[in-house]
Amino acid sequence: MAVPPSDLHRxxxxxxxxxxGKDVAFDVDGQLVRAHRCVLAARxxxxxxxxxxxxxxxxxxxxxxVDDMEPCVFEELLRFMYTDRISDDKRGADKNAATQHLLVxxxxxxLHRLRLMCEAKLCRGIDARMVATTxxxxxxxxxxxxxxxxxxxxxxxxxxxxxxxxxxFKHLAASCPFVLVEILDxxxxxxxx
Amino acid sequence: MAVPPSDLHRxxxxxxxxxxGKDVAFDVDGQLVRAHRCVLAARxxxxxxxxxxxxxxxxxxxxxxVDDMEPCVFEELLRFMYTDRISDDKRGADKNAATQHLLVxxxxxxLHRLRLMCEAKLCRGIDARMVATTxxxxxxxxxxxxxxxxxxxxxxxxxxxxxxxxxxFKHLAASCPFVLVEILDxxxxxxxx
Numbered sequence: 001m002a003v004p005p006s007d008l009h010r011x012x013x014x015x016x017x018x019x020x021g022k023d024v025a026f027d028v029d030g031q032l033v034r035a036h037r038c039v040l041a042a043r044x045x046x047x048x049x050x051x052x053x054x055x056x057x058x059x060x061x062x063x064x065x066v067d068d069m070e071p072c073v074f075e076e077l078l079r080f081m082y083t084d085r086i087s088d089d090k091r092g093a094d095k096n097a098a099t100q101h102l103l104v105x106x107x108x109x110x111l112h113r114l115r116l117m118c119e120a121k122l123c124r125g126i127d128a129r130m131v132a133t134t135x136x137x138x139x140x141x142x143x144x145x146x147x148x149x150x151x152x153x154x155x156x157x158x159x160x161x162x163x164x165x166x167x168x169f170k171h172l173a174a175s176c177p178f179v180l181v182e183i184l185d186x187x188x189x190x191x192x193x
Numbered sequence: 194m195a196v197p198p199s200d201l202h203r204x205x206x207x208x209x210x211x212x213x214g215k216d217v218a219f220d221v222d223g224q225l226v227r228a229h230r231c232v233l234a235a236r237x238x239x240x241x242x243x244x245x246x247x248x249x250x251x252x253x254x255x256x257x258x259v260d261d262m263e264p265c266v267f268e269e270l271l272r273f274m275y276t277d278r279i280s281d282d283k284r285g286a287d288k289n290a291a292t293q294h295l296l297v298x299x300x301x302x303x304l305h306r307l308r309l310m311c312e313a314k315l316c317r318g319i320d321a322r323m324v325a326t327t328x329x330x331x332x333x334x335x336x337x338x339x340x341x342x343x344x345x346x347x348x349x350x351x352x353x354x355x356x357x358x359x360x361x362f363k364h365l366a367a368s369c370p371f372v373l374v375e376i377l378d379x380x381x382x383x384x385x386x
Contacts, residue, residue, distance in 0.1 A: 001316055001338050003309045008201060008277040011235045020245050021231035038214035038229045042204045052213050084201040116196045123194055145194050 009083040012039070016082040024051065027063040031071040035078055043081040044109040073101045080106075080114050086121075096122065096130045100137050107141050115143075123149045128159040132168035139176045155186035202276040205232070209275040217244065220256035224264040228271055236274040237302040266294045273299075273307050279314075289315065289323045293330050300334050308336075316342045321352040326361035332369045348379035 015021075015036070022034040040047035050064070066074060076098070080086055086102065088095075103118035105111075122134055123146055131150050138147035154163055160183075163169055173180060208214075208229070215227040233240035243257070259267060269291070273279055279295065281288075296311035298304075315327055316339055324343050331340035347356055353376075356362055366373060 001309070001313045003313050004306060006202075006277040007306060008205075009199075012201075015231060015235035018235075020234055020241075036229075036231045038208060038231065041213055042208035042211075048213075084199040113197060113200060116194070120194045120196050 009085060012082040013079070015039075016078060025063040026066050026074065028066045028069060028071045028074045032063060033071065033074055033078070039082060040078075044111055046109045069105060070101065073098070073105050076102055077105045077109065077111070077114075080111065084113070086114070086117060096125050096134070099125070100134065103137065103141060103143070115141075119143050119146045122146055126150060126153045128162040129166055130168060131159075132163055132166050132172040134168075135179060136168070136172045136176055139179055151182060151186045154183055155190050160187075202278060205275040206272070208232075209271060218256040219259050219267065221259045221262060221264045221267045225256060226264065226267055226271070232275060233271075237304055239302045262298060263294065266291070266298050269295055270298045270302065270304070270307075273304065277306070279307070279310060289318050289327070292318070293327065296330065296334065296336070308334075312336050312339045315339055319343060319346045321355040322359055323361060324352075325356055325359050325365045328372060329361065329365040329369055332372055344375060344379045347376055348383050353380075 019034070022036055024035055024037045024040070026033045026035070037047075037051045041051050042048075076086065080102075099118050099121050103115055103122070106114035106118060119138075122138075126134060126149060131153055135147060135150040135154075137143070138150060154160060212227070215229055217228055217230045217233070219226045219228070230240075230244045234244050235241075269279060273295075292311050292314050296308055296315070299307035299311060312331075315330075319327060319342060324346055328340065328343040328347075330336070331343060347353060
């Protein structure tokens with residue numbers, strides 16, 4: 001007889017949507033987001049230290065401030081922590097930007113698997129318009145596989161002119177100028193092969 | 194690039210073993226077992242009502258009494274609720290008895306998938322020594338597929354003599370005598386085919 005597949009993630013997703021038993025609140029850019037301390041601590045070593053460690057926030061009745069993050073990114077982060085999944089409801093540049101923000105958040109809270117999921121998603125979505133921004137992100141967050149994929153894209157296709165006209169490229173040139181050398185190096189090596 | 198498989202169940206298993214954030218205690222046959230209210234409520238409608246409903250236990254600092262259940266069964270039940278898995282460390286008759294107890298517990302707490310998992314496991318492990326006990330359980334808990342598998346086993350193989358000598362058969366005959374008619378019916382229909 002057949003047993004239906006695991007519904008753990010569905011139950012925990014419901015638990016996140018439902019208000020029941022939530023015992024910690026975050027103030028994310030003025031928006032109040034509530035969650036369960038035990039789940040956050042089970043999933044993220046950073047939350048574990050923040051909520052249960054010796055440096056824990058004294059009064060968990062008071063919302064914990066989360067700086068430099070949009071509420072929708074924090075909510076997606078929570079969704080991942082409860083379900084091990086990320087949603088796929090955005091398209092194109094929006095999706096790419098959302099995934100970049102999520103990767104930054106994953107890195108901040110020590111969510112290794114989420115970081116890899118974002119990295120894989122960004123690898124699949126590389127295009128001329130976003131590649132420079134993605135490359136800067138990969139450099140800043142030490143995502144070697146994503147960085148390699150971006151460098152290979154720029155060097156192997158006839159897209160460099162278009163890439164250099166993007167704002168992302170200006171940002172890349174300003175924030176990680178040494179990556180430009182790596183691009184040049186990749187192009188030279190590609191030509192000599 | 195490859196993303197490793199979901200580790201949600203591993204994290205929640207660790208959360209169950211770890212004492213952190215547990216906010217409810219059960220007294221199971223004199224043994225204290227602690228857990229997280231939000232997880233139990235997310236997984237079991239019975240716990241949801243007991244812990245968060247209008248009939249909820251007043252003082253969750255006081256251990257909640259769990260009657261008629263061995264601590265090891267309650268612990269296995271908790272393990273399932275946190276991980277969607279059951280352990281497989283027992284063999285033979287012990288394993289069969291443990292699975293039967295777990296099925297009873299699953300039924301009591303409304304864990305539909307666990308009930309099906311136990312039912313499937315018992316279907317796979319039917320033998321002459323245990324089949325009568327399993328059949329009585331299937332009858333009492335309305336497990337139609339398990340009941341059919343037991344009836345088919347008894348009727349189709351040359352085991353009835355051995356089965357009738359087991360204590361399980363005496364228990365079956367005393368508690369569900371009408372099932373004996375179903376066994377006879379199955380044998381008659383088997384012979385006429």
